[in-house]
Amino acid sequence: MNKLSEYPAILLDIISPRRCLLCSCHLCHPLTHKRNRQNALGDYLCPFCQEQLDICVADSTELSQINKVFSGYRYGGALEQIIPAWKYHGRSEFFPLIEVLIRQMIFRLKILESDFDLVMAIPLTKSSLRKRDFNQALFIASCCANVLGLPLLKYHFTKVLDTPHQASLDRDARMRNLNPDVFKVARKACVKSRKILICDDVMTTGSTLRAAAAALKNAGANKVSAMTLARVE
Ligand SMILES: [Zn+2]
Incomplete structure (x- = not known):
């Protein structure tokens, strides 16, 4: 009924x-x-x-600087269509679907609110944000904070250097492309001694996440884990 x-x-x-x-x-x-x-x-x-949604079998990975990496899906199949349609073409009908995917992966991977103090997003540089009009990582972080009931730290963490687009580089070049100086923590007190869950849409080599985690740890963060909707394997 x-x-x-x-x-x-x-x-x-x-x-x-x-x-x-x-x-x-x-x-x-x-x-x-x-x-x-x-x-x-x-x-x-x-x-x-x-x-065609290819679920990641391993529930977490370890990378240097990052305590745990949680990824929901392999980047391929349906996700290879969903993410570009949402991220580059800004198709609004995809936003609720992304929300459902995030919610389901949080429950499936048993990501617990008690393991973190706050949620953050990999920032875009100002020029990328102007071009794209929204930060897809911030949308994911916002869904994640909502589901877990954790605070979302939207400000004070910025990407200060424009780097060549990761998708245009080969694997070795991606590893060299990012260092902690790319990111800046404007107010260290916001992250000091905190356990942080940082979100992004797709993890390829993990170099972006590692650089962000290094910057947060240099600013005093206690632990940094990462959550990505998809992972290139
Ligand atoms: Zn269909």
Whole structure:
């Protein structure tokens, strides 16, 4: 039995049926299909496209400077379409799907609020932010802080140097491309002695995360762990 509060959404579904964000096939209608509350992904992706989400098997990795790295999915399959559509083309219909993916990975990987004091995002330089209009890592960090009930530190951590775009470099060049001086902690008191969970969208070599973690630790952070939506393996 549908609740009264769900009727406007059902009516919208009748007027404007929903389609899978990736393959555009029709999604099951809530009046004809009993919704599985645990599977909110079904509101955005068809079963076939959901199967193309490649879940990371290892639940954490260790990198120098970083205590733990949590990644939800392998960068490939559906994620290879979802992330660029969201990040570079700013397609607003992808934002709720990203939120669902973050929520599910936090529960699946058992990331605990008690292990951290605050959540942060890998910052963009001012010029990158102007070009892209939003920081995808900050969106992920904000979802993560919401789910875990932790404070989000949005300010006082900046990227001060523009570096060649990581995606345009080979693996060795990416490793050389980043050093802690790329990031700056403007107010060290905000991170001093804190256990920090820093978020980004995709981890490739981990050099960005390591440089950010080194900068935070130089500023006095106690522990730095990282969470990325996807990982290139
Ligand atoms: Zn589909």
